[in-house]
Amino acid sequence: SQTIHQWPATLVQPVGSPLSLECTVEGTSNPNLYWYRQAAGRGLQLLFYSVGIGQISSEVPQNLSASRPQDRQFILSSKKLLLSDSGFYLCAWSDRDKDTGELFFGEGSRLTVL
Amino acid sequence: GQNIDQPTEMTATEGAIVQINCTYQTSGFNGLFWYQQHAGEAPTFLSYNVLDGLEEKGRFSSFLSRSKGYSYLLLKELQMKDSASYLCAAMDSNYQLIWGAGTKLIIKP
Numbered sequence: 001s002q003t004i005h006q007w008p009a010t011l012v013q014p015v016g017s018p019l020s021l022e023c024t025v026e027g028t029s030n031p032n033l034y035w036y037r038q039a040a041g042r043g044l045q046l047l048f049y050s051v052g053i054g055q056i057s058s059e060v061p062q063n064l065s066a067s068r069p070q071d072r073q074f075i076l077s078s079k080k081l082l083l084s085d086s087g088f089y090l091c092a093w094s095d096r097d098k099d100t101g102e103l104f105f106g107e108g109s110r111l112t113v114l
Numbered sequence: 115g116q117n118i119d120q121p122t123e124m125t126a127t128e129g130a131i132v133q134i135n136c137t138y139q140t141s142g143f144n145g146l147f148w149y150q151q152h153a154g155e156a157p158t159f160l161s162y163n164v165l166d167g168l169e170e171k172g173r174f175s176s177f178l179s180r181s182k183g184y185s186y187l188l189l190k191e192l193q194m195k196d197s198a199s200y201l202c203a204a205m206d207s208n209y210q211l212i213w214g215a216g217t218k219l220i221i222k223p
Contacts, residue, residue: 043118043213044157044201090156101145101209105156 002027006091006106013113019064019078021109023091026072031093033074034103035066038088050074051096086113116140118214120202125220126192134187134200134217142207146178146185149201151216157201160187189219197221 006023013019025031035047046059048066056066063082067075074091091106117139126132138146145164149157163169163178163185175188187200199216206212 041122041215043215044203044211045213046210101205101211102147102159102162103149103157103211105158108154108156110154 002093002104004091004093004104004106006089006109008109009107010110011112013081013111015083015113016080019076019081019085019111021076021089021091021111023074023076023106024072025074025093028072028093028095030071030096032096033068034092034094035074035076036090036092038090044090048076081111081113083113086111116204116206116212118202118204118212120200120214120217122215123218123220125222126189128192128194128221128223130192131188131190132192132219134189134202134219136185136187136202136214138183138185138202138204138212138214140204140206140212143180144205144207144209146176147201147203147205147211148176148185148187149203151199151201153198160200192221194221194223 003026033050036044037047038044048058050056050068053068064078089109092103094101094103120136147162148160150160151157161176163176166180168177173190178185199218201216202214203211
């Protein structure tokens with residue numbers, strides 16, 4: 001069976017510090033991978049998605065970046081965090097061979113920037 | 115622009131039935147999803163509709179009307195564990211999901 005895991009689960013960081021959130025998927029190959037951010041009272045905001053190694057599409061210009069060094073690994077990074085980067089970050093994957101596009105989410109990472 | 119509208123919050127009684135509505139406006143349409151999200155947790159998939167009509171899955175059913183840009187999620191025999199946020203998302207012509215802000219459902223005994 002397929003599993004998705006992201007870490008860390010919670011993070012408290014000062015403004016200006018770097019960020020690295022990691023996500024791995026097991027039990028499937030060549031998945032589509034996504035990073036979302038969820039702010040209170042707002043819908044999920046797609047930050048990045050990837051259809052393959054080294055292929056990253058950015059949906060929102062910001063101080064965040066993403067990388068996919070391996071087929072089932074997706075990393076969200078920042079060199080200098082802003083207060084506005086606080087939120088709940090969700091990694092997700094989908095099976096490109098299925099028409100439904102159903103997303104499977106990781107456990108989420110709650111980031112607080114102080 | 116693309117937009118999803120759903121109520122912010124609803125309250126219902128344990129054992130009752132509740133209907134959560136969702137209207138959408140997207141560039142093209144490739145299906146409508148409902149996800150459940152408990153507080154502090156990740157969303158989990160509930161249903162997918164791409165054709166008009168009602169899809170039933172146990173206590174949960176989902177309805178779609180493409181001509182009206184409308185969907186609803188129907189929850190029967192409500193249980194306390196159904197207290198959660200319910201997210202509506204429509205897939206556009208580029209197969210990208212457009213998400214609503216979610217409906218927080220509060221179940222009272």
